[in-house]
Amino acid sequence: MREITYVEALREAIRMAMEKDPSVFVIGEDIGVYGGAFGVTAGLIDQFGKDRIIDTPISEAGIAGACVGAALTGMRPIGEMQFSDFVVLAMEQLTLQAAKVRFMFGGKATVPMVMRLAGGSGTGAAAQHSESLEAWFVHVPGLKVVMPSSPAEAKGLLLASIYDDNPVLFFEHKLLYKTKGPVPEEWYTTPLGKSKVVREGKHLTVVATSIEVVRAQQAAEILSKEGIELEIIDPRTLRPLDMEPIVNSVMKTGKVLIVHEAVKMGGFGGEVAAQIAESRAFGYLDAPIRRLAGLDMPIPYNRNLEAHAVPQVENIVDEARNLVKGVY
Amino acid sequence: MREITYVEALREAIRMAMEKDPSVFVIGEDIGVYGGAFGVTAGLIDQFGKDRIIDTPISEAGIAGACVGAALTGMRPIGEMQFSDFVVLAMEQLTLQAAKVRFMFGGKATVPMVMRLAGGSGTGAAAQHSESLEAWFVHVPGLKVVMPSSPAEAKGLLLASIYDDNPVLFFEHKLLYKTKGPVPEEWYTTPLGKSKVVREGKHLTVVATSIEVVRAQQAAEILSKEGIELEIIDPRTLRPLDMEPIVNSVMKTGKVLIVHEAVKMGGFGGEVAAQIAESRAFGYLDAPIRRLAGLDMPIPYNRNLEAHAVPQVENIVDEARNLVKGVY
C-alpha cells in the first residue's frame, strides 16, 4: 500500500469530506495560504476557496464558537487550535456550550463538530506550546476525545469524527506529523470508541496513546530480543473508552503498564488504572498497575531537559523490563 | 467552641489576612456591596474599602490576570469565580500563566495568589452553574488545589492558601456554605498537602472530598448501626496529594471506596485509585478498588434528576455495604 505521512493523511481526510459534503468547512488561524502551522491544510484553500477554508483573526474563543454555532445550524465544521495549548482560550465554548447544549435542550440539538489540536512536546516550543491536555476533555460528558497514533488512523478517525454527530476533540501530535505509514487511498472510517491491539504479546500489557504508541512499539522490538513480549493496546478514542480489549489483555498477561506523554498526576492513565482496578481483571493482576507518564512539571525549553520530561523509548524499556521481572 | 458557618469561616479568614497584611486584596464580580453571590465577602467592603475589595466588570480572564500580575509584583490577591464553571474563561491565565511562569523563568518569580471557586450541584442551577472541575487543575503542575469540607478547614486552609507562595485553586461547595461547625477564633493555618482521617474504622476505607465527606460521615453513622465501621479520609489538598494516610488505611482495611461529586470518568478518583494500585497497599487489597462519583452527564435542572446525578448518602451506604459484604 502507498505510504504517506500523518499530515498528508489528515489532509486527505479533510479533502475527501469537503469534496463529498458542502456542509464541511475548516476554520482556524493561518490555515489558508499559510497552510496551517504544521502544514495540515496546505493547498486546500486553492481547491475550496476562502469561504470554506476560513482564516481567522487570533481569536480562539471565536473559532470554537464559530464551530458550535455552525454545527447547531446544519454545518459540520472542523476547527483548528494551532497549538493544543491555546484551547485554554476556548474552554467555555467547548465544555460549557458544545458539550452540554444537546443535553440542556432535552436532546433536541446536535453539535457535529471537530476541533483539531496540535499537541505534545519535543520541538523546543517550551511550556506554553507543548502541553498534552486530553485528560481535561476526557472528564467532560458530551465530548468525544480522539488521539490517532498512525497515519492510517489519522485519516480513518478524522473521517469518523467529522461524521460523528457529537463534538469531537481530535488531538494530533507534533512529532507524529512527519511519520509515514500505509494509508488506503479510498474513503474509510475508523470507528470511534474501539481500542486496538497494536501488537500481541504475553508478558505485559502496555496501554499507550499517541506518540507513546510509537515509542512502545520501538521498546517492544528491543525487549522482544530479550524474550519479553509486550502486548500493546492503543485506545485511540479516550472518550468513549473501550476497556474490553484492555481488560482481556490484562487478564492474559497479569501485568499492565500505562504510558502517556501528559503529566502523570491527574492524567488519562489514572482513569485507565482505576478502570482496571475496578474490573474483573483485578483478580488476575500479579503486579501493581504502573503508569509511566510526563514528569510533574511544565515542558522545559532546553532540549535535553525536554526529552527527560516525558517517556522515551528507553524509559518504556526499563519500566517494562522491571515490571516483567518483578522489580518494583 | 463557637460554631459558625462555612461562609462565615471563609469571611473570617479573609478578614484576618487583610487586617494583618496590606498586600492581601480581593477581586471578583459582585463581591462589594452585594457581598458575593454566596455572601462570602459580605460587609468586607465597609471595612476595607473599594480599593481592596474590588468589584469587577464581568471579565473572568481579566480577574484571573489581575491576580497573576499583582501576585508577580508583591501582592497576595484573592480572586473569586462567582461559579466555578466560569473558570473556563480564565484557564489561560491560571494554567498557562500562573502555573508556569515560575518554572519558565527559571524559578525566579513567585505567584502567591488564591482563586476561590464556588462549585458543585444541588441548587437547581443546571448544567452551566453546577460543575465540579477540580480534576482539571490536579493535572496542572505549578498549581495547588484545595477543597475544604468543613468550616474549620475552610478557615485554616484559606489562610494557608493565602500565605502559600504558589497559585492555589480553592474549591468551595455551594451546599457547604450554610453548614455549621466549631471554628477556633484565633488565627491558624491548616497545612496544605496533608490528608486527614476524619473518622476511624476498620472495614472499609472511604476517600471522599468536599460535600461527599459530609455525606460519607452520614453514611458511616447509618452503617455503624449495622456494625460496619468506615474509615473516612479527606485529602483536603488534591494537589499536592498526601497519599500516606490513604495507603496506610487501605493496608488496614483491605478495601477502598473513593467518592466525589465530579463526573467519574477522568475524575480525581481515578488518580487516587491509580496511586493505590501502584502503592504498597496493592498487595493488601482484598476487593477491587471502587469509585462512586457523578454520572456521565451534565447536571440536570430537574431537582430529582439533579439529586440522582451525584452520589447521595444512600448511594454511599449501598456501595459501602456491598463492598464490605463482598457483593460486587
Next chain:
Amino acid sequence: MVNSQAEGLIGGVFTREKALDLIDTMLLVRSFEENAEEMFSLGKVHGTMHLSIGQEGVAVGTASALRPRHDYLLNVHRGHGHFLAWGGDVNRMMAEFTGKETGYCRGRGGSMHIADVEANNLGAQGIVGGNMPISVGVGLSIKAHQTDQVALCIFGDGASNEGAFHESLNMASIWKLPVIYLCENNAYGMSMSIKKAINVPHISDRASAYGIPGVTVDGNDVVEVYKAMKLAEEYTRSGNGPYLVEAETYRWKGHSKSDKQAYRTRDEVKEWMSKEPIQRFAKVIGMGEEEVEQRRLTAREKIKKAVEFAESSPEPAVKDILEGVYA
C-alpha cells in the same frame, strides 16, 4: 425603509391588530414573570431565574421587527420575554420552568437554558456572553446556506465586557455576517452599575471599534425599539454585515432570586417604573386603563392554564437520566 409617517399606522409603524398583539404579549410576559416570582417564593421552583419585569418593551419591539421562527434567536439568561415574543408556547415554557418532562427541554434545562430548536430558537444562555461566539457560527451557516435569515444575538450590558463580545463582533464584522447584536442595557450587571463597568457613555459607542453601525434606543418605547431593529434588520438582511443596537431599559426586580439590591436606590427604581413600557404603549395606541386591565386578566388566565399544564405534567423519569448527553 421604515415610513414613520405611514397613514393610520400606530407610531407610524404598527397596524392596530399588531399593536394589540404586542400589548398582549407584553402583558403575557409580565404575568409570566409575576407568576414565576410567586412560585419561587412559595418554593415551587428549584434553582434560580432572572425576571425581565420592566424590560418587556425590548422583547416585543424586537421580535416584531424580525421574522421569528425563520430567523435565529440566541437568547440571554434574562430571556423569558424574548422567548414568548419569539412565539414560544407558554405551556411548554412553564413546564420547562418547573422542570417537567413536557417542557421544551424535558426539564433538563430550566429557565436559563430554555430553547426551541425547531423554531430556530437556539436557547437562553447561562454564561454571560456565551452566545456571542456562537452567533459567529450561525452567521457563517446562514451565509453558507445562502438564505435570507438573520441571527439575533441578545446580551446584557454586563456581557459587553467579556472578551467574547470583542472577538465575536470583530469576526462578524470582517466577514459581514448577518447578525444583529442586541444589547439590553438595564443599567446593571448584577450589582455592577454600567457606569462603573465601562468608561464610555454608551455601549453602542463600541461598535466603532469594529467598523459597524451602533445605535442606542429607548428600550421602554416599543415603537422606538421596533424602528431601530427594523433599520438594523434591513441593513443586516441585505448583506451589509452586523449591527449593534443598545436598548436602554431597567429591571424592576432583583438580579435573581436573592438580591438585597443594596447597590441601587429605591428612588432610582421608582423613576424607572414611571417609564414602564406597557402603560406607555397603551397610551400610544389610545387604550384605556380598563381595557389594559381586562387584557391583563386574559394574560393571567393563560398563565394560570400554563401552570395547570405544568403541574399536571409528569416529572422526567429517573431511568432516562442519561438521555440526550450524546447523539
Next chain:
Amino acid sequence: MVNSQAEGLIGGVFTREKALDLIDTMLLVRSFEENAEEMFSLGKVHGTMHLSIGQEGVAVGTASALRPRHDYLLNVHRGHGHFLAWGGDVNRMMAEFTGKETGYCRGRGGSMHIADVEANNLGAQGIVGGNMPISVGVGLSIKAHQTDQVALCIFGDGASNEGAFHESLNMASIWKLPVIYLCENNAYGMSMSIKKAINVPHISDRASAYGIPGVTVDGNDVVEVYKAMKLAEEYTRSGNGPYLVEAETYRWKGHSKSDKQAYRTRDEVKEWMSKEPIQRFAKVIGMGEEEVEQRRLTAREKIKKAVEFAESSPEPAVKDILEGVYA
C-alpha cells in the same frame, strides 16, 4: 511636555550621547537577530523564535522614553529587541536563547519566555495577548504600592483581536491604571494581514471603546516613537490611566522559523525595507555609512562574545529538572 524644538537636541529630543546609544542598541538588536537566524539555520538552536529585524525602532524608541528597570515591562513573543532596549544583558540572553544554565531562565524558558524579574522585566509571552490581563494586575499593584511606576505592555496587531485585549483595556480604563499599551503593528499576525483581521483603519481607533487616548505613530522613526511614548508616559505616570500607542512597522523575516511567506509580496517587503529604522535614524543624527558600519562591527563583536559565553556555559543538569515548579 516634550519640547520638540529644544535647541541642539537631535530630533528635538535626544542628546548626541543618547542618540548614539540608541543607534548602538538598534545595531545590537539587529546583530542578535541575524545571529539567531544563522544559529537556527545551522541547527544550533532547538525550538522556534520570532525575529524583530526591521522593528528595532519601536524597541529603542520606547525604552528610551520610559524608565527601564524601574518601570515594569510585559514583553511580547517577538521581544528580543525590547529585552535588549530594556537593558538586558546580551550574554545571559544568548545563553537563554541557547538553553543554557547561565541563561536568564536557566534554559527553561528560551526565546519566548525570557525574563529578568529583578529588573522588573516580567518576561516575554508565548501566548498572544497573554500579558494583557497580567498588566491589569501589575497596574493594581503599582497603585497599591503608590509608586510612580508605569507598566509597559507590548503586543502585536494580531493580539488586538483576542478577548484579553478587550477585558484588559476596559479594566485598566475604569480603574485608571498606570499601563501603557504598545501595539506593535507589523502588518501581519503570522499570515493574517491586519487589513483582513479588522475592519477599522487603525488599531488605535479601538481606544475610543474604552474612553482612553489612542495614537498611531510611525514605528520606524525612533524620534516619533520616543515622542509618542513620552506623551503616553506623562499621561499615564501622572495618574490619568492607560494609553494606547500603535507603532506601525514591519517584520522583514518570516513569522517564525518555517514561513514561506506566501501571504505577502516581495515588493511589499522591499518597500518596507526602504523605510528601515537604523539607516533612517543615522541620517537624522548625521552619521555616515562608514560609522554605522563600524558600530555594526562593534555590535557583532558583542554578539560573538555572547555566543562564546553561551557556548561555554553548562547545560542545565538533569538532576535539577524539577526545580522551579513550586516555590
